[in-house]
Amino acid sequence: MAAACARSLSKVGWSILESPVVRRSGTGSYLVGNASARVSRRAYGTGSGPGLGSRLLSSLRAGGGRALGCAFLLGGGLSLYQTVRWSVQQHLAEEHSEVPGDGLKLILYQYKTCPFCSKVRAFLDYHGLPYEIVEVNPVMRKEIKWSTYRKVPILMVDGDVQLNDSSVIISSLKTHLIDKKKSMSEILRCYPEMKSVNDRGKEVTEYNNKYWLMLSEDETELLYPEKGMQKEERKWRQWADDWLVHLISPNVYRTTDEALASFDYIVREGKFGSFEGFFAKYVGAAAMFIISKRLKSRHNLQDDVRQDLYKAVNDWVAAIGKKRKFMGGNDPNLADLAVFGVLRVMEGLQAFDDMMENTKVKHWYQRMERATLNHEGRN
Known part of the structure; x- marks a missing residue:
């Protein structure tokens, strides 16, 4: 489960980094934008006007697409690292433990x-x-x-x-x-x-x-x-x-x-x-x-x-x-x-x-x- 999440985050990160411009109508941006809007309305109780999440996303769209991609990639990498680390610890514990x-x-x-x-x-x-x-x-x-x-x-x-x-x-x-x-x-x-x-x-x-x-x-x-x-x-x-x-x-x-x-x-x-x-x-x-x-x-x-x-x-x-x-x-x-x-x-x-x-x-x-x-x- 953790490994699958890590792989997904990494793929999203690479796809964003590979795009020369993050377009407003892009699929990745569209999905994130919708999610951000929903979270914004749920968190602050407003349905009109740009929320904090929307403003942050707009800033990233304006020139921070690569930053967003790096964030996803970094998140995926960290998740993958934690997954591997946990797996190694489990393997060592099983290897050294006795029934x-x-x-x-x-x-x-x-x-x-x-x-x-x-x-x-x-x-x-x-x-x-x-x-x-x-x-x-x-x-x-x-x-x-x-x-x-x-x-x-x-x-x-x-x-x-x-x-x-x-x-x-x-x-x-x-x-x-x-x-x-x-x-x-x-x-x-x-x-x-x-x-x-x-x-x-x-x-x-x-x-x-x-x-x-x-x-x-x-x-x-x-x-x-x-x-x-x-x-x-x-x-x-x-x-x-x-x-x-x-x-x-x-x-x-x-x-x-x-x-x-x-x-x-x-x-x-x-x-x-x-x-x-x-x-x-x-x-x-x-x-x-x-x-x-x-x-x-x-x-x-x-x-x-x-x-x-x-x-x-x-x-x-x-x-x-x-x-x-x-x-x-x-x-x-x-x-x-x-x-x-x-x-x-x-x-x-x-x-x-x-x-x-x-x-x-x-x-x-x-x-x-x-x-x-x-x-x-x-x-």
Whole structure:
């Protein structure tokens, strides 16, 4: 488009310059004169008498035809220069840029309000990795009926590699982003699946090494230049899974009103049928209000569960300290993304507002919002 305009301007310029006299009845002059008259009347509200545009054109006709031609030619040349310059810049940018994630095709099966799914989205968004979302119906779960693993999140990579567990997903992808020579299948073998029975007699699936990145010694030193950074990151990633996550339900279902508001949000954001939505909102809210009391007892929380949430969040901020923007320093690390992902699911609820008002997490949280929204980890 820009190149075509530039060529047109140049042609008009050459045609004017090649004419020995710009005649009043000439085609080029006629078109410009009509346009000038129309602009003049529109701009100044007069239909009679010569306007500023007409007087200017008359001056050019009287002896400035070559000046007009030069103006068109110069305009065309400048436009052409800008077009070529833009094209070269685009070519260089494409030549030196890499496709995020080495062009991986990612499909995330999730519940939007699930904290573990939110962790994965925070990681993908921060690193600017394109992905498709499949929202799973939490009642029927037919969207993942093809999988023997019946939890979310599930991330499918290139249609044939299935990653389960939020921490395994994040560790695997981060490893691949740093060392693209390793395929996702190779990396996944470093996180073996372990099945066991928990204290309530339920079979659970765990994954070894899920907080570790599978990197060489040189790559590890480059990613964690200061002593203790790697250990600190792993510690707080596990803390987010083993402690922080368990504070969410008791706080968002703390009272009957909060439980109803939470399920209203879950139904609105999730994938429910009409009957399922009604059932989930009212029956689910009542059930989770009761279950949250059991969770409070199971995790030894205080009667006022807000206090446990405030303490946990303030512990996190204290661990970052006053000299760092993030636990990762100037940029978020995997622990920052995990904690942000977990806390984000409370947005819009009373628990979130209370947390922002009664803890010191606000400034860190806002920095994390900007970092993920702007895909600051893309490079």
